[in-house]
Amino acid sequence: MGCVYIPVQHSDEEVRVVLNQLPLDANDILDILKAEQASLDLWLIIAREYFKQGYVEQFQQILEEGSSPEIDEYYADVKYDRIAILNALGAYHSYLGKCESKGAKKDDHFISATKYYNKASRIDIHEPSTWVGKGQLLLAKGDLEQASGAFKIVLDGNKDNVPALLGQACVQFSRGRYSDSLELYKRALKVYPSCPGAVRLGIGLCRYKLGQFDKARQAFQRVLQASELDPDNVEALVALGLMDLQINKGDEIQKGMEKMQAAFEIYPYCAVALIYLANHFFFTGRHHAVERLTDTALAVSEPGLQKSHSFYNLARSYHTKGDYEKAGFYYMASVKEISRPHDFVLPYYGLGQVQLKLGDFRGSLSNFEKVLEVYPENGESLRVVGHIYVQLGQTEKALDVLRKATRIDPRDAQAFLELGELLISSDAGAALDAFKTTSLLKLHFTYARHESHLLASGNHFMVSQARSLLKKSGGKAPIELLNNIGVLHFDKGDFELAKQTFKEALGNGVWLDLVDGKFCSSAVDSDQFCDMQLFQRLQERGDPVELQWDKVTTLFNYARLLEQLHDAEKASILYRLILFKYPDYQDAYLRLAAIAKSRNNIQLSIELIGEAIKVNEKCPDALSMLGALELKNDDWLKAKETFRAAREATDGKDSYSALSLGNWNYFAAARSEKKGAKLEATHLEKAKELYTKVLVQHPANLYAANGAAVVLAEKGQFDVSKEIFTQVQEAASGSIFVQMPDYQNCLRKFYYNTDTQVLLYLARTHYEAEQWQDCKKTLLRAIHLAPSNYTLRFDAGVALQKFSASTLQKTKRTADEVSDPISFFSPFVRSTVAELKNAVRVFSQLSAASNHHIHGFDEKKIETHVGYCKHLLDAAKVHCEAAEREELQNRQRLEVARQVALAEEARRKAEEQRKYQLEKRKQEDEIKQVRQQEEQFERKKEQWKSSTPASKRKDRSHADDEEGGHSENRRRKGGKRRKRDKKPQYEMDEVEPNTMYEDDDDMDDIDTNLVNNHEKDKDQMNRQENDGEENTQDLLAAAGLEDSDVEDDMNDPPSTKYRRKRALSDSDEDEPSDRKAESGQNRESLAEPESDGEFREKEELHRDTYEEDED
């Protein structure tokens, strides 16, 4: 235990100061020192002791006191000790300045350090220790040149000055002259063999830098091992650890980390150790530890590179955890600590990645470009930059960059893959080639280089040749690539090629036998879609049922392809195979469920989705599908719950589930008519709310707009709803609802002619055009397709009835107009009567069937129709008789005319005979007489002839009257129609529906049209009545009845258009049953989103895309 003795002034006594029992208050000691005028070296010893024990304040106080002017005065001749005190203070301040991170304080410390050193210099300019101190100060300030100068001055004086040697070595090390530095360290060690470990540490570092790792390691180890040295030297530990880490082998890393940990335990604030520990924990995934360590590291590390590293570690940790905001923040901090990207480029990379993720493409681009500045040939950065260009829409640039990437490293199959993916959007063919190239690349570099050129030049023929070369060489492309090529073929619709590619990708396996149907002799149970027995049996039989994990995706895609090729059976076997081996493959469940759903096997489908949901209960697709199924199954409450869950699972972002919920509410409203208006209103309100929400998210969502409009119409806000409908219709141009006249094409194109709904639209169009026969045939076709749809029968009945009624009217007119009515008349009436009988039969059958509660028609209504048809039949009978009577009369009239003609002929002949005789007799008579006679005869003839033209004129005037009537009509219609001729009824009505669809925008006009039509019909009937025919009175009454019926019944064939019109025009007179029918139609149109969902299902194809390296 050391102690110092302060000699008491003017005596031989001494004050003993035990060094480890120094008083806390430095003034006690100071008082003694001052009182006894102790020598300055004692001051220094005590101050140093304070410092060693950590009492920095006391240390400072003593030294400051020791360098005060009074002391200077008093000890003016004690040069060395005064210098030593000043130097100690200077060194202390340079140390403080070095540690201080804040600029201003740092400068303060350096300034005071400089002050002390200058003062020391003033005392003795040649004192080497002062120069050493100055050198250290300059070194701390980073002023290498001046520091070197300071040390040089000392060394010039004494070339073995150890501190100066060390200082100079440090300078050289910092300058990067490691061998010089090493020499200096060595000299220091020679001069002073028992120097502290730091010297050996320096040697180790120099050797390390010079690449002499073994010697460096020896040096570091000596620092730690030599007992007289510093066994706890953190730097040495860290350096050794680092070296261990860099060997990069499992156990070495372990050792390295142990050393780091030891260093950390000795001194918890060593930034390097902290950073490396954090780094280690990052890779072992202990993010919490990373953050804690890095926080500490940040607190202690020096600004600049170390801080940057720390921030980088922190950022990386957040990045991995997916907290991009924070990661971005720390990356940014890390970047800010770096003056040049060349020093530490990784944070730029990370920042770029995060910005990419957050959608800040431009920022990301600039960061990646910085990376590229440092590493212009970094493939990954090039790829990312290419990707960003794609996102920014600068495809050309993207292609350039990617091509550069592929050019720099033609073996970089990944880049080719990216290039291919990029090309998919623009040019599937080229993309395919790129993929092919990729597959080649992975195998045969030579061919690949060849082909990448070909690819650039787009020479497809050569590509295929290269491919065949590949085949010849016996190479086999990797499965993911073949999978992607297959998917591309699939997307392009080349199913055969896709099939081949998938098969190639899959190779041999149990699936081949399954698809070839080798095991199909085994019985299939009715719950065929869940059946796994097939595979179990196979296994029992000793056949291996294996499915490598990397083939699952391809197998799934293959199954999707089979499904697309309508081979659902085999597809289902493959899906089941996948599930047999990988029961968590949710998509296979979903596909199986979709197959079952398409086969209308609702129960099974629900079960399968249940399985899927077991795998992941938050899967919105599965939930949406389940909801749709439950709705189909009439499970209203469950459906609602499911849609809700689906909506929650997607945070309400999935418009499908929201729409479904909206629809649900709407149906519920339409349904709950009996339950009361209040409930209906709430449901409608909810539905509207949901539709609106979807619309807010996706303003272009037609279904939502349509739904909203329907709800508005239901609530009576027709103006708004009309507007929305019109917009929907405009937006949907190209969808089937707009192409009304093209129903037939549409049927053929989309539904294989199996959609009765569209047939119904078609029938409606025919009905409107009064093409009764076509209408009837169309309806019959629909019945044939959907035999159990009694509505269709009802409609057919109505069509028949309408047909008869209109033919009866028409026959009369044609009877008036056509000059020869006989050939026209009776067939019409006859067919009319036959059709009427059919109508009666159809209606009575419906009426009978209604006893069985098979359909939902009002019996009374049917009876009305039956009654009306019978009535028409009666009318027709009278009509028929009248017609026949007229026919008879006509015949008689003609007979009379013929007889008259005959008589005339006879008379003329007689006269001629007489004339001839007269002529013969009076041939010799005077010529004049003869002429006179002849003239007279001529006159007579003329007179007789003129009677025929007169009657013709009369006919024409009659026809003119008709024309006038029409033109009057035309005028009333406001010149709406351009076409018009003498057989107006057919022609005109053919035009009419067309114009109606064209004039989407002005509904009012259409309404007027309708009204006009209506009036016109009545007009015609009135005219007929005025013609004085009997029975028209009855007919008129009948027609009145019929018209009201038509209003009721024929809105069954729905179309957005008509619904709208109905909603607009007939709102006031709606009867309840009418309303029902209407909501029925709405329901159909609302059911559309379902197909949307299906579409989504279908689109689900798996593509193996490479995933961006996070690092």
Place this chain on the structure above:
Amino acid sequence: MKLAGLNTIENAHEESVWAVTWVPETDSRPPLLLTGSLDESVKIWESDDLILKGTNTGHCLGVVSVACHPSGVIAASASLDSFVRVFDVETNATIATLEAPPSEVWQMKFDPKGTVLAVAGGGSASVKLWDTATWQLIVTLSVPRPESSKPSDKGGSGKFVLSVAWSLDGRNLACGSMDGTISVFDVARAKFLHHLEGHFMPVRSLAYSPIHPRVLYSASDDAHIHMYDAEGKSLVGAMSGHSSWVLSMDVSPDGTALATGSSDRTVRLWDLSMRAAVQTMSSHKDQVWGVAFRPPGVTGVRAGRLVSVSDDKSISLYDYS
């Protein structure tokens, strides 16, 4: 096993052709073809040249089904107005007009012995059996409604009977309905035996195998063809390949092949031993409503024939070998 196109008559009818059957040969004449159409007529054709031999009118609304007595002498046609007209093939003389309101009429088939005519009764959920001697209704075989019948079952369309098939010995009868279930009856006891399940969409065509008495084939709107053990109540197999509804089906006389007609406009030939489609004929331009193999004649030496009819108004004849 393959089909080869022989002859096609475009515009054989004025409208869609919906039904076709063969009239077996008699001592005096070769086999004939009978087609029914939406144009309300039934036409008789001579095979193989498809020469029109006669046109029967008298139906109102479309003709949905035609059936011919095994003797080849009489035939029946049914239309959407729910009348069945039984007529003499040679003279076109009406033998009887059958009607059982409110039951509609869909598929009809004579039993193998020719003593009974079975008529699918649509919404009446029953099959009507008519005595071919007296043309009186023998019995109505009603499909029992399922026990778990839900009230929501829309209007009972569930058991709407569309199709019928007789077993080889004529003892059993199967009928297919809109909801996809197939019901099997014991004809002699007029008793319902059981349901066959597996389809969930309309079953429009049924046929028993001519070589395996228990095997029943069914064609459905779900685009699948099922094979059932009709007595063991089990689904033996399923075949898929059509991209839309399978509307019609017939088993070849040798029992090894199946022909189907579909809404996807194709006719497919299926090898029953492989359970796979072996050939697809795409000559029709619209859905194929009927396919029929020619029954083996008395002489039985001539090659097989298959006929198909379609919404495109045409009739196609194929050689089956």
